[in-house]
Amino acid sequence: xxxxxxxxxRDICQRGTSLTIQCQVDSQVTMMFWYRQQPGQSLTLIATxxxxxxxxxxxxxxxxxxxxxxxNLTFSTxxxxxxxxxxxxxxxxxxxxxxxGSTNSNQPQHFGDGTRLSxx
Amino acid sequence: AQKITQTQPGMFVQxxxxxxxxxxxxxxDPSYGLFWYKQPxxxxxxxxxxxxxxxQQNATEGxxxxxxxxxxxxxNLVISASQLGDSAMYFCAMREGGTGGFKTIFGAxxxxxxxx
Numbered sequence: 360x361x362x363x364x365x366x367x368x369r370d371i372c373q374r375g376t377s378l379t380i381q382c383q384v385d386s387q388v389t390m391m392f393w394y395r396q397q398p399g400q401s402l403t404l405i406a407t408x409x410x411x412x413x414x415x416x417x418x419x420x421x422x423x424x425x426x427x428x429x430x431n432l433t434f435s436t437x438x439x440x441x442x443x444x445x446x447x448x449x450x451x452x453x454x455x456x457x458x459x460g461s462t463n464s465n466q467p468q469h470f471g472d473g474t475r476l477s478x479x
Numbered sequence: 480a481q482k483i484t485q486t487q488p489g490m491f492v493q494x495x496x497x498x499x500x501x502x503x504x505x506x507x508d509p510s511y512g513l514f515w516y517k518q519p520x521x522x523x524x525x526x527x528x529x530x531x532x533x534x535q536q537n538a539t540e541g542x543x544x545x546x547x548x549x550x551x552x553x554x555n556l557v558i559s560a561s562q563l564g565d566s567a568m569y570f571c572a573m574r575e576g577g578t579g580g581f582k583t584i585f586g587a588x589x590x591x592x593x594x595x
Binding site for chain 1: 512514522523524526529531570572576581582583584585586587588
């Protein structure tokens, strides 16, 4: 498994501002993801953070709104830009640690504790 | 496209009894993994159990077992001897093993209430 540290743990922001969330992992991981969990909802994948290249975004999410950086195999940031009340959610960083002999499908994802974001 | 369905928004169970949380899925990939996660009110996501599409036996982890019925495309979570601390949100999740790139999708979740 991996220890994932996410900062900040929570924040209250003004409409129209931007916030950058950091995710630090205690080991090198190939696969890193960002999820959003709106109040009372399930987890929705925002994007896959690719090391050294642009993130791969899911349908409904765009780079201008959610720019992602992944400068190395242990760190990533997600920025929520030009925030509105609809962006109030928990944002979670997640990684998959590939063990020797693992396949694409059999390694669980590990999550950070999330960032609870409220927009006024 | 892959899809996960959890049809029980909420479930109640008496302490010390067993409970089954339903999960059905849909995929065209013959290789896939199924996962269950627990999310207590504190918000963290806790991995509980995994079942691979080629596994012959149902997965078990302590009080958790997965009732895997491949033909029905169902992967129900069974919690035996429920405890008050089991009260939480439970998510079923799936990852395809092809070229999906480790992308995992989650069901809508089931909120479990354990009664004393």
